[in-house]
Amino acid sequence: MKIIVACGSGVATSTIIASKIEELLKNNKLNAQIIQCSLHEVDGNLKGASLVISSMPGLDVKDVPVVVAFPYITGIGVEDLDKKILEILVNVS
Amino acid sequence: MKELISLIESGKFIKGDFKDKEDFFIQINDNLLKEGYVSVNFLEKLLNREITYPTGLQTKSLAVSIPHCESEYIYKNGIVVAIFNNPVKFNRMDVPEETINVKISFILLVKDKEKHLHSLQQLMMLFQSEQLSKIVEVESLEEVLELIKGVGTKNDKERGDFI
Numbered sequence: 689m690k691i692i693v694a695c696g697s698g699v700a701t702s703t704i705i706a707s708k709i710e711e712l713l714k715n716n717k718l719n720a721q722i723i724q725c726s727l728h729e730v731d732g733n734l735k736g737a738s739l740v741i742s743s744m745p746g747l748d749v750k751d752v753p754v755v756v757a758f759p760y761i762t763g764i765g766v767e768d769l770d771k772k773i774l775e776i777l778v779n780v781s
Numbered sequence: 782m783k784e785l786i787s788l789i790e791s792g793k794f795i796k797g798d799f800k801d802k803e804d805f806f807i808q809i810n811d812n813l814l815k816e817g818y819v820s821v822n823f824l825e826k827l828l829n830r831e832i833t834y835p836t837g838l839q840t841k842s843l844a845v846s847i848p849h850c851e852s853e854y855i856y857k858n859g860i861v862v863a864i865f866n867n868p869v870k871f872n873r874m875d876v877p878e879e880t881i882n883v884k885i886s887f888i889l890l891v892k893d894k895e896k897h898l899h900s901l902q903q904l905m906m907l908f909q910s911e912q913l914s915k916i917v918e919v920e921s922l923e924e925v926l927e928l929i930k931g932v933g934t935k936n937d938k939e940r941g942d943f944i
Contacts, residue, residue: 696834697851699891701874704901726851727834744834744874758875762840763909 689720689781692733692740693757694747698726701743701761708760709741712770718777738780741773782929785860785903789929792859792890794922798866802831802883805869806848809861809888818857818890826850827888835872837881842914844881846871847904849889858896860904861888862925864917884917907932 693709695702706724713720723733727747730740740747740754743761747754753776759765793812799805810824830836830850837846868882887904891897907913910932919925931937 696830696836697849699852699894700847700849700889700897700901703894703898704905707898707902744877746877756875761874761905762838763905764841 689718689777690723690737691720691777692723692725692730692737693742694725694727694730694740695743696727698724698729702726705741705743705757705760708757709773712773713777716774716777718781720777739773739776782903782906782932784900785907786926786929788858788860788897788900789862789922789926791857792888793861794863794925795861796864796866796920799869802846802848802869802871803828805863805865805886809863813861813890818855818859820854820856823850823854826854831872835874835877837871837873837883838908839873839875839881840908840913842911843885843917844868844871844883845908845913846883846886847889848886849891852892852894855890855892857890858892859890860900861886861890862916862922863888864919885913903932910937912937 693702693706702724706722725733737752740749740752741757745756755773759769806824806827813819827848827850836848863886865884868884870880871883873879873881912928912932915928916925
């Protein structure tokens with residue numbers, strides 16, 4: 689399973705989100721390769737990906753589900769987001 | 782909060798009045814360039830980044846922003862803490878077409894992103910802490926660091942899920 693984590697520059701918010709996803713995977717005994725990149729690098733990494741997680745809205749991706757993980761930045765709504773991501777991952781794994 | 786404190790110590794503290802975010806970026810860029818923190822493209826990259834992917838964040842207590850750009854334009858790691866006497870408008874990261882009135886801006890100078898995970902996580906903890914709103918009142922870098930040391934201690938009421 690391959691998960692792409694993207695943000696504007698691939699530097700700050702994607703780093704936080706990627707660590708949060710690693711933790712979520714570990715706690716739920718799931719395995720995945722996490723690719724961290726900037727939003728305009730998403731297309732190039734898309735092949736074989738099960739999920740794209742972005743820090744902000746507006747990403748136009750076909751055939752792969754996209755989740756906006758903004759709550760991991762502000763801490764508001766984290767539980768719902770965890771649930772949403774897990775549902776998608778359990779379905780593809 | 783060790784890693785965050787060390788990055789803020791390596792950065793800069795500024796408190797003042799700015800007309801808008803462009804005015805703020807231009808003034809801080811002069812400083813950062815002179816002191817060798819950033820490359821000559823930094824200002825342009827920072828401005829462009831705010832247009833395409835804005836960095837305003839509405840936390841539970843107040844609005845902040847985390848302007849930054851790709852690592853290749855950064856020479857020295859650090860965080861600039863800027864407190865605005867009068868709020869400066871930034872567009873929101875989650876709703877880019879909306880603006881918010883930002884009181885504190887943290888410019889992230891990230892040269893090595895691998896080394897920054899802990900400090901970024903700690904910055905997000907600060908955003909969810911009651912200490913954040915107290916930073917608006919401080920006058921010096923030392924006071925900022927004092928407040929950050931209090932994040933996550935038993936006197937600090939949690940404002941959300943810690944990251």
